[in-house]
Amino acid sequence: xxxxxxxxxxxxxxxxxxxxxxxxxxxxxxxxxxxxxxxxxxxxxxxxxxxxxxxxxxxxxxxxxxxx
Numbered sequence: 001x002x003x004x005x006x007x008x009x010x011x012x013x014x015x016x017x018x019x020x021x022x023x024x025x026x027x028x029x030x031x032x033x034x035x036x037x038x039x040x041x042x043x044x045x046x047x048x049x050x051x052x053x054x055x056x057x058x059x060x061x062x063x064x065x066x067x068x
Contacts, residue, residue, distance in 0.1 A: 001013055001014040001017060001022055001035060001036070001037050002036050002037075003031055003033060003034070003035050004033065004034045004035075006032055013026075027056050028057045028058075029056050029057065029058050029059050031055070031056075032053065033053070033054055033055075033056070034052070034053050035051065036049050036050075036051055052053070
C-alpha cells in the first residue's frame with residue numbers, strides 16, 4: 001500500500017498485507033491523502049489500483065460556555 005499527502009508523491013506505508021483492510025493512524029486533521037494498492041507475487045507486482053482519496057476533517061472547537 002502506498003500513500004501520498006495532497007499532491008505529493010507516493011511512498012510505501014505497508015508491505016505484505018494479507019487482508020483487504022488497513023488502518024492508517026498517521027494522518028492529521030485538515031489534510032488530504034491518496035492511497036493506491038497493488039498485488040504482488042513471485043512474478044512481481046501487478047498494476048496499481050485506482051486512487052482512493054480522503055480528507056480528514058478539521059476538529060470542531062469545544063464550546064467555551066454552556067447557556068442555561
